[in-house]
Amino acid sequence: MATDSPSDSDLIARTLAGDRGAFEVLVRRHYRTAFSIALAYTSTRADAEDVCHDAFLRAAAKLRDCRKAEQFAYWLCAIVRNHARNVSTRGMARRAESLGHETVASGHDVGRDAELRELRGRLERALASLPAIQREVVLLHDLDGWTHDAIARVIGTSAGMSRQHLFHARRKLRAMLGEDTSKEYLHD
């Protein structure tokens, strides 16, 4: 993140003053974090995207309640987790207004798209076999790049416990997926 980019506090203040563009920046900045937590509890990308959508709407509606704007990420994480837990316990019907598709990122290369889709499916199935707390830690750490201190704050434990969760999660995932999972398959 560039140092001259607006802080979360600035974006929240601008959003509350009616600037929807500022809210878009805020959503984009925290989308991957929200998605990681949502995926930890829903286990499928499609449901995780729906949870993110709803969680950001809730966050927008309650934005004035976010007293410590500089800690917006933690506040958002709590909203996402609560909503994802509710959704995962009662099951989820896909949003009628679907964004349309199981999107793949690699443009028009059909073979690569199929490979990506297949790899996503394997990752989702492997993640689904982990306890939610391990999923949350491994996704926040390995997908979103969070530190153990920050993860510990979000999940309400110590950094040491976060490390343990990560260790066990990685070990189980590697056992299920094989070592080639860590190959940089689809990086351009």
Place this chain on the structure above:
Amino acid sequence: MTDSPLDLSPLDPLRDEHALDARIAVIARDATIPPPADLFSELASWARPALAAAAVIAAVAAYPLFRPRPTARPVTTAEILGVPTAVVELARSNTPPGVIDLAEALSAEQPHVR
């Protein structure tokens, strides 16, 4: 190395910028952002917690007034008249007392008290 990061990038929602743009646009479109607060709405936001606190205080203050009090045991006529316990027990028994029993009961000092 077993503890090196896993490549979870296939799950990254930021991989496909077009799809992400679409999702964020939908979120921004659907979001209801609260309007700027004025003085009245700021005061109104305090009304509910203030009322809740007042209700709790009223409930706590009113409790002693409506608290059920322990009821006293009913006083018998014998107690009011100071009849000795032994005489009361003789009167309650089905068999008529002998002269000696009655004399002992009447001579008892201790009245029937609770």
